[in-house]
Amino acid sequence: xxxxxISFLPRPLGVKKAAGQPAVSKVSSEWTWTDHFxxxxxxxxxxxxxxxxxxxxxxxxxxxxxxxxxVTANYKLSFDILRRELKGLNAWIIVLDTxxxxxxxxxxxxxxxxxxxxxxxxxxxxxxxxxxxRIIVPQLGAVGVNARIVQQRTGFRVYFGPVHAKDIxxxxxxxxxxxxxxxxxxxxxxxxxxxxPMEINPAMKKFPLFGLIILLLFGxxxxxxxxxxxxxxxxxxLIFGLTAVFSGAFMTPLLLPFIPFRSFAVKGWLTGVxxxxxxxxxIGGFWHYSSLLPLVAAxxxxxxxxxxxxxxxxxxxxxxxxxxxxxxxxxxxxxxxTATATSLLILVMYRLSxxxxx
Amino acid sequence: xxxIADVVTLEFFQEKCTGCGKCVDVCPHGVFLMRDKKAIVxxxxxxMECGACANNCEFGAIKVNLGVGCAAAIINGMITGGPPSxxxxxxxxxxxxx
Ligand code: SF4
Ligand code: SF4
Numbered sequence: 404x405x406x407x408x409i410s411f412l413p414r415p416l417g418v419k420k421a422a423g424q425p426a427v428s429k430v431s432s433e434w435t436w437t438d439h440f441x442x443x444x445x446x447x448x449x450x451x452x453x454x455x456x457x458x459x460x461x462x463x464x465x466x467x468x469x470x471x472x473x474v475t476a477n478y479k480l481s482f483d484i485l486r487r488e489l490k491g492l493n494a495w496i497i498v499l500d501t502x503x504x505x506x507x508x509x510x511x512x513x514x515x516x517x518x519x520x521x522x523x524x525x526x527x528x529x530x531x532x533x534x535x536x537r538i539i540v541p542q543l544g545a546v547g548v549n550a551r552i553v554q555q556r557t558g559f560r561v562y563f564g565p566v567h568a569k570d571i572x573x574x575x576x577x578x579x580x581x582x583x584x585x586x587x588x589x590x591x592x593x594x595x596x597x598x599x600p601m602e603i604n605p606a607m608k609k610f611p612l613f614g615l616i617i618l619l620l621f622g623x624x625x626x627x628x629x630x631x632x633x634x635x636x637x638x639x640x641l642i643f644g645l646t647a648v649f650s651g652a653f654m655t656p657l658l659l660p661f662i663p664f665r666s667f668a669v670k671g672w673l674t675g676v677x678x679x680x681x682x683x684x685x686i687g688g689f690w691h692y693s694s695l696l697p698l699v700a701a702x703x704x705x706x707x708x709x710x711x712x713x714x715x716x717x718x719x720x721x722x723x724x725x726x727x728x729x730x731x732x733x734x735x736x737x738x739x740x741t742a743t744a745t746s747l748l749i750l751v752m753y754r755l756s757x758x759x760x761x
Numbered sequence: 762x763x764x765i766a767d768v769v770t771l772e773f774f775q776e777k778c779t780g781c782g783k784c785v786d787v788c789p790h791g792v793f794l795m796r797d798k799k800a801i802v803x804x805x806x807x808x809m810e811c812g813a814c815a816n817n818c819e820f821g822a823i824k825v826n827l828g829v830g831c832a833a834a835i836i837n838g839m840i841t842g843g844p845p846s847x848x849x850x851x852x853x854x855x856x857x858x859x
Contacts, residue, residue: 511811511829545787545813546827563787581786588789590762665765667832718831722790724810725828725845727765728835736836 429462432490438483445480446597454479458500460527461486464493468534471575473564474520475541476501476509488568492575495532499523510547517549524557539564539571539579542586588721595656598719602652606712613644620750625758639689640701643679647705650678651712656719667723668735671713675706696753704746711739769808770826775799777822784814784823 445454456479463486472495475485482498489496499519501509509515520540524530529538540548542563550561565574565585574581617640622633655662655674662670679702683690692698714731717723755761771792780798790807793800793814800822812827829835829845838845 510813511827542787543789543813545817546811547816549816550783551817551819566789583791586786586789587791660762665763714832718829718833720830722762722807722809723764723830724769724808725826725830725835726768726770726810728830728832730765730768732832732835732839736839 427460427462427495430486430496432463432486434483434487442480442483446600453503455503456482456498458498458523460529460532461496461498462494463489463496464491466493466495468532470494470533472497472529472533472538473571474499474538474544476504476506476515478503478505478509481505485568488571492572497523497527497529497538506541507543507546510544513547515544516547517552520548520553521556524553524559529557529559536560537562537579541568542566542581543588590721592657595659598716599653599656601719602656602712602716603648605715606648606652610644610648614641617641617644620747620754623754636692639686640697642686642689643682643701643705644708646678646682647675647708648712650674651709652716654678655709655713656716659716659720666731667714667717668710668731672706672710674713675709676702678709679705692753694753694756696749696756700746700749700753703742703749707739707742710735763806764809764830766806769805769810770824771802771805771808771810772824773800773802774822774824775801777820779820779822781819783817783819787813787817789813 441454455477458477470493473485473489474497475481477498477500482496485496497520499509499515500523501514501519504512504514506515524538536559538553538559539562540550543566545563548561550563553559553561562579563581564579565571565581566588567585570581570585574585614637617637618633619628621636621640622628622630624632651671651674655667655671658674659670662673664670664673683701690698714728714735717728717731752761778799780795780800782795782800784793784800785795789811790804790809792802792804792808794803795801808825809830810825810827812825815823815825815827831845834845837843
């Protein structure tokens with residue numbers, strides 16, 4: 404699959420020219436329907452997509468030599484949210500080249516960082532654009548931006564602004580002072596809900612492979628493949644597979660704080676056990692195997708599949724850390740591998756007993 | 762919400778702290794607070810190892826192993842033998858964490 408690239412230059416509302424400066428694009432604070440559509444696409448589509456805006460200097464409103472300077476990433480959604488929240492203000496925006504990645508991720512990778520900020524300040528000649536010497540960098544950029552070095556090299560003092568752009572007007576009114584709340588990253592149910600498509604998508608990509616294995620396992624006969632068997636016997640397993648995805652990629656993220664234990668693997672497993680149990684009651688009629696073996700395999704495999712999928716959500720959360728995830732994986736990976744092998748073995752034994760071999 | 766207890770690598774050397782307050786300003790999880798003109802660690806388990814505090818403490822009072830708390834990245838690292846890396850990275854042009 405190729406990389407889709409939607410490069411975007413905000414339609415200039417006009418051109419702003421500071422003394423002795425090249426022209427600067429003026430952008431609106433209003434979102435057009437393409438901006439809204441782009442946001443939705445970005446949130447639900449797969450990861451292979453670029454949604455960027457050109458790096459450089461932009462103007463919102465009618466900024467002058469005293470206006471504030473805000474810094475953001477060239478991921479268009481970051482830029483759009485910033486310009487929307489600056490509505491009614493006159494301000495400059497510096498867009499750093501972060502390869503189309505949002506502020507936080509880019510700061511972690513170093514592309515939203517000290518060097519890029521310094522060279523961008525010099526390139527746009529910020530010293531001539533504004534008379535003051537302060538720039539407002541989103542707080543989450545602090546991972547990549549070293550305020551002291553920026554000041555030493557450019558003379559600009561870095562103010563780490565609020566985490567959320569919507570707090571910017573209040574932050575400015577308070578005289579560039581953040582309340583403790585403005586510093587904190589939140590992660591509420593809505594935040595988690597909008598992230599679930601990013602969990603379901605990759606999990607579903609593996610589903611065809613899973614389906615194929617299941618259908619082969621139940622369909623294969625000494626005499627060839629029997630599609631009727633594959634379908635009838637495999638079906639409940641396919642439904643359980645979907646349930647594991649639903650439980651690991653949707654229910655666990657959504658109900659995260661309400662599920663006991665701190666480990667994501669355990670949370671996902673618990674949710675998975677409940678989902679498998681509930682479904683077993685629900686489709687009892689479907690479940691017509693002549694032995695207990697498939698039941699055992701299902702109870703071993705699907706809750707752990709849910710656990711593994713839930714563990715992937717650590718990548719989207721705002722509070723997990725690498726040491727913790729490593730610990731989970733160290734215990735988890737051997738369990739996942741053994742359990743998968745065991746359930747596969749159990750199903751093979753079941754099939755062999757059906758053929759009368761054992 | 763808190764993640765697993767007692768795993769983070771955050772270290773704080775209070776004797777080096779000058780009380781400038783930068784760490785309190787940049788931490789997105791309220792791990793630090795100012796008390797008696799020095800920083801203190803109030804909630805270590807909330808640390809996500811982002812490194813913003815250590816990056817901006819001019820006095821070397823904070824140390825932390827930074828890394829992403831992302832299972833996919835760490836598994837990638839295990840498979841390739843390299844450091845953990847998001848496959849939502851530059852190459853695939855990702856918009857990883859929204
Ligand atoms: S940034 Fe460093 S010196 Fe400043 S308060 Fe925090 S620990 Fe102390
Ligand atoms: S590493 Fe990040 S989360 Fe941890 S204390 Fe420092 S700023 Fe806070």
